[in-house]
Amino acid sequence: GIATHRKSAFPLLHYFMSLDSASTPVLDEASFVVIEDQESDEDTSEFEVIGDAADSDSSDEEEDQQSNKFQGIRPTWVPDASVTQCTRCELPFTFFRRRHHCRFCGRIFCNKCCHVQASYPVWFGYDSPQRVCEECIPQLFDCRQQSDVPESASISIVRCTSSPQISRDGFQTSGEEVLSFPLRFLHPLCRFAFWFSGMYEGGSFNRTFLNTAANMNLPFIGDPVKSIIRTMVPVPKQWPSYGDDSWETYSVSNIEEPEMSEIPVFIFTPLTTSTRPLPVLIWFHGGGFCLGSAENMVYQTICRSLAHRTHCIVVSVEYRLAPEFKFPTQVEDAFAALKWVHEKALAFGGDPERLAVGGDSAGGSLSAVVSILARERKFPVPLRHQLLVYPCITNPLTDDLDSHVKYIEGPVLSRTVCDWFMRQVFDDIEEGLKHPFASPLHLESHHDLPPATIINAKHDPLCDHGKLYAQKLRKDGVPATRSVYRKSLHGFFGSGIGESTEALVEASSALRNAFSLPNADIFDEESFVNVPVEVISLAEDVIDEENATNALSL
Known part of the structure; x- marks a missing residue:
């Protein structure tokens, strides 16, 4: 240092x-x-x-x-x-x-x-x-x-x-493990929201309540950006299931006459006067593969902040959710979005040679798996980085890890909630969690994967997932850094509470290094005093699915 x-x-x-x-x-x-x-x-x-x-x-x-x-x-x-x-x-x-x-x-x-x-x-x-x-x-x-x-x-x-303190398992932000006071209220609120949405055995699941609460889309939330553009990515209506013992994976090109569908992506472009193509971060939201949306206020805040501070384009992917779409739909949707970004990057001002993936919780898991798929499927360019925010990297339903046992009742992410998520994602939960794309920690080789930044919350049953994955990556020669935010819980990233801002700044700093962006390239709002008002006003536009003027034709 x-x-x-x-x-x-x-x-x-x-x-x-x-x-x-x-x-x-x-x-x-x-x-x-x-x-x-x-x-x-x-x-x-x-x-x-x-x-x-x-x-x-x-x-x-x-x-x-x-x-x-x-x-x-x-x-x-x-x-x-x-x-x-x-x-x-x-x-x-x-x-x-x-x-x-x-x-x-x-x-x-x-x-x-x-x-x-x-x-x-x-x-x-x-x-x-x-x-x-x-x-x-x-x-x-x-x-x-x-x-x-x-x-x-x-x-x-x-x-x-x-x-x-510094430890061999990553930087610890504090010697204490006392949860930040405002975050203590999230656990009872989340328990009520999960119960009200039917996320427990015997309930009738309906995510409408959670989406309504999260999709406020306030235009003044988050850092300023130049524009937020909604467009569609073509995907098969149904991805084939993986074989029981097969590593075979699929793409649109090798499925015979697939019936096609589409998934939305949201493109966050930072304020800039540069005419050069910008690096692109493909972001996958969290939610246990069952909840969440790229339109959620929290994920708009995250994407705005990463675009603004990193000075890169952020493409937030609205992959399809369980239980309507089972595994491996989420994995294949994510990889299809990565391929689409590489093919279309120049059309929206992105650099197809400088791509990175990132996500939180389930999105962090998808980022890790997409990085592996990029290696296995000979993706045209090496990914610059993988940003993994409290990812689920192995079976979360065991007592094998200390964090699984210590935080079995949460806060927020309890064993009961994890079990419910897994039952929605997999037809056979026991067999499904054995697949290496569901548990990338147990992959035979982690060589030739992109460098990783892993961010964990201490009060989280998934905390030790990041520890073990960082060890695996380093063992196979992949640069990996890890920070443990010891006063935070699962879901703190982007919340604006406690250590959230510090974690966002760390993530953007890691991405800026991965994209080889010097400090001088960081956007300075003072330089935009004379920019036409109509350009800056795009930063405050709310994402509107019906707004044709804010859509990108590709």
């Missing part, structure tokens, strides 16, 4: 390992161990051993308290008096445009350019999420994934109970 300050770099881990072993550790009041009289060949002028800088509007007493509480290796802060404008956007500070220090580089930014709060690696010494500027976001998330610390290394800080 590299921490930067004024375009200079400082390798923190190397700094720790270079500390004089004879230094005397002193235990302070906050249970941090700080090295005294350190000696190093490295130039440490950019960093201080104690965190003596407090927020700009903190009192001297608060500064002393923070200095005692937060001990660690941190960048030297730029003095408030030396800066009158934001380092990034260069706009002057005012009463409403407040100044904030980036805790990663120490420079001063406005509240717009430094509004993201994220958990820092252990050596910074913070025990809660801190501000990070837009310029340092990629370095911070890269730094968080440095888990190969030698056991013999002399680390100068021992974390507090609640401090972010």
Whole structure:
């Protein structure tokens, strides 16, 4: 991990390992161990051993308290008096445009350019999420994934109970496992919604209630985008079932005279003045293969945010759901959408050579399987990345994993709900879950798959799925990073609650790296002041199935 300050770099881990072993550790009041009289060949002028800088509007007493509480290796802060404008956007500070220090580089930014709060690696010494500027976001998330610390290394800080930590199984955003307070209300609400929709044995299932609650489609929700376009992808009306012991998979081209149907996709195009083709993320929504929709407010928020922050086109796929359509319909619909995007990308401003897949929950599972299918079916271009947000990678109905047992009653995703989902998806649940496309964790080989970013919630029975899949990918030489949001539950991604924003920023940072997009390519709204109003107004259009002017003819 590299921490930067004024375009200079400082390798923190190397700094720790270079500390004089004879230094005397002193235990302070906050249970941090700080090295005294350190000696190093490295130039440490950019960093201080104690965190003596407090927020700009903190009192001297608060500064002393923070200095005692937060001990660690941190960048030297730029003095408030030396800066009158934001380092990034260069706009002057005012009463409403407040100044904030980036805790990663120490420079001063406005509240717009430094509004993201994220958990820092252990050596910074913070025990809660801190501000990070837009310029340092990629370095911070890269730094968080440095888990190969030698056991013999002399680390100068021992974390507090609640401090972010690094483990061999991925970055843990906190030492605590206390669920964020607002998220505690989701469990009873979801239980009522599931019961009301008939999602339990003996009930008559009707997803209308859930769709009505989720499909508010408020135009002001989420980050601004240039346009949201609805179009259709051709698919067979019925995909053939896989053989009992066959790896044979199908496509439109090798089904004899298929009766055709269509599935909708929604194309989110970011605000941009560039005429170059943009990379494309194909997004699959969650919902246990039975619920959810690309039109849901949560998924509109996710797609808007990823398009805006990553500066890529997001194609959200409305694959067909169970129980009306059984496995492998969801898998084949997803792969058909990927093929369609590759063939038609140039028509909607996308780059067919830079494609990635992503999704949450069931959508994360589809992303993992589609990545495997792309390898098996010799997809024309290698996928750049797979973004897996709390995916289901193996049978969720066993007691084989600790998270299955610990969170058997939820919150939100209980064993009962998982069992109901699986019974809708498979005609024979026991045999269906044995198929490698239903349980990609047990695939014989994971070689030659795209790099992966795995995001897990701690309070989730699927938490250990991400852990095991990351281990499998790394074992077969596939780069894989994993973060565990320890104050979150299944479904937090895109909710706007607790650690949701931090997770979205991590996802967009990973995609931006995968697409080789530098920070300079991130959209700056200030550059759009003189853009014609009719172009910007498209960003606020609501997706309208009947609106022919907002449809794309391909």
